[in-house]
Amino acid sequence: MPYLSHRELSDFGQFSSEVGQYGNPASAGGRYGRAVATREHGGELRYNSAPERREEILRRIHETGYVSAPELGADLSVSERTVRRDLQRLADLGLAELVYGGALPPGGVTPRSPFDARSQARSEQKHAIAEAALRFVEPGATIGLDAGTTTLVLARVLPAEGDVTVVTHSLPAMAALGERPDLTGLIGLGGLHHPPTRAFTGPDTVAAIRRLRVHTFFLAASGLDHHGAYCGTPLDAEAKRAFISIADRVVLLADAGKLRQTAPVRICDYDEIDAFVTDATITEVDRAELSTATHLVIAPA
Numbered sequence: 376m377p378y379l380s381h382r383e384l385s386d387f388g389q390f391s392s393e394v395g396q397y398g399n400p401a402s403a404g405g406r407y408g409r410a411v412a413t414r415e416h417g418g419e420l421r422y423n424s425a426p427e428r429r430e431e432i433l434r435r436i437h438e439t440g441y442v443s444a445p446e447l448g449a450d451l452s453v454s455e456r457t458v459r460r461d462l463q464r465l466a467d468l469g470l471a472e473l474v475y476g477g478a479l480p481p482g483g484v485t486p487r488s489p490f491d492a493r494s495q496a497r498s499e500q501k502h503a504i505a506e507a508a509l510r511f512v513e514p515g516a517t518i519g520l521d522a523g524t525t526t527l528v529l530a531r532v533l534p535a536e537g538d539v540t541v542v543t544h545s546l547p548a549m550a551a552l553g554e555r556p557d558l559t560g561l562i563g564l565g566g567l568h569h570p571p572t573r574a575f576t577g578p579d580t581v582a583a584i585r586r587l588r589v590h591t592f593f594l595a596a597s598g599l600d601h602h603g604a605y606c607g608t609p610l611d612a613e614a615k616r617a618f619i620s621i622a623d624r625v626v627l628l629a630d631a632g633k634l635r636q637t638a639p640v641r642i643c644d645y646d647e648i649d650a651f652v653t654d655a656t657i658t659e660v661d662r663a664e665l666s667t668a669t670h671l672v673i674a675p676a
Contacts, residue, residue: 428453429461436471436480443477474498500630500654500674505529507674508593508652511626514538516590517560519618520548522574522611523595525628527551533558542589544575544614562587569610576610584617592622594648596629598638601664603645604629605638612640619647626650627669631657645669 428451435442444462448455462478465471471478505528512518515538520526522545530548533539533555540560541552549563566580594615596604604627606612619625619642627648634657645651645668655676657665665671 425461425464428457429465432458432461432478433465433470436465436478441474441477441479445476447477497630497632497654500632500656501525501528502532503654503674503676504628504630504652505532507672508626508628509534510672511591511593511624511650512537512539513590516540517542517588519543519584519589519592519622520545521593521595521615521618522548522572523628525630526593526595529593529628542584542587544580544584546573546575567610569608571607572611574611574614576608576614580614581617584614584621587621589618589622591624591626592618594619594625594627594642596627596633596638596642598636599629599633600637601661601668604642604648606640606642607638609640612642615642619643624649626652628652630654631661634658634661 431451432442432447435447442462444455444458447458451458462471462473465478466473469481472481501524504525508529509532512533514536517540520530520541520543522543527545527547530541530543530545530551533541533552535555535557538559540562541548541558542562542564543549543552544564544566546568549561552558552561553563564575564580564583566575566583567577568574569576594604595606597607598605606615625643625648627650629651631653645665648669650670650672651665652672652674654674657673662671662673
């Protein structure tokens with residue numbers, strides 16, 4: 376985590392001289408391990424100054440990988456507007472990255488970031504990708520939705536008309552689609568719940584997938600390169616490969632930032648992907664390279 380200069384510390388507030396690196400306890404006698412707060416009569420903690428409050432916000436950002444402005448307001452007993460001012464100040468100092476609804480550590484998210492943080496990151500690009508992917512959802516089709524944050528947006532924007540049946544092992548997608556009476560059908564696949572992806576995985580999930588057939592599988596990935604798609608765990612990869620094996624067509628949904636991220640487990644090469652829908656921030660080099668590997672669809676900005 377970054378250090379602050381003396382000038383930045385002055386701007387940020389009067390911290391103890393023992394403050395070191397954010398998120399680490401200070402030396403003996405220091406107060407940096409926890410921002411100073413008082414307990415109100417109702418039992419709530421109230422942070423008495425902006426420096427103390429921002430110190431606590433930073434601790435939470437680096438501990439959890441994402442903070443929500445409404446939740447911070449409730450936890451710190453201040454208004455959401457106050458929290459947003461704090462987050463903006465931290466962003467101005469290079470200590471946080473603002474996203475819709477909250478903030479991330481500097482540098483944004485990684486495949487190991489919490490699901491909520493990954494959902495908030497690059498939200499405009501994900502929505503554009505999901506809208507562009509609708510061209511692959513034909514009336515009367517059965518589609519498979521992978522566990523991922525962009526595929527979750529697709530679940531939310533599926534049109535009311537179309538007589539579509541959705542197969543998924545993603546718990547958030549099940550929750551979003553389960554509230555929609557307009558869908559023809561929802562097939563939710565169970566198994567061992569994997570909290571980082573909020574999806575069901577394991578042998579039971581794979582066996583259930585292989586008993587089915589889908590017209591189009593919308594694939595998610597944690598990282599990409601010019602050779603193929605990658606994810607975080609063997610169990611996750613096994614479920615993805617099972618879906619690929621039962622699909623007439625595979626469409627990868629991933630923002631261009633995934634081309635700058637790595638993940639350890641290969642899912643498949645591009646010769647198993649019929650189309651790749653990404654956003655307009657893709658570089659010309661990546662566009663040229665990937666256009667020769669698969670059908671590349673660039674979502675409008």
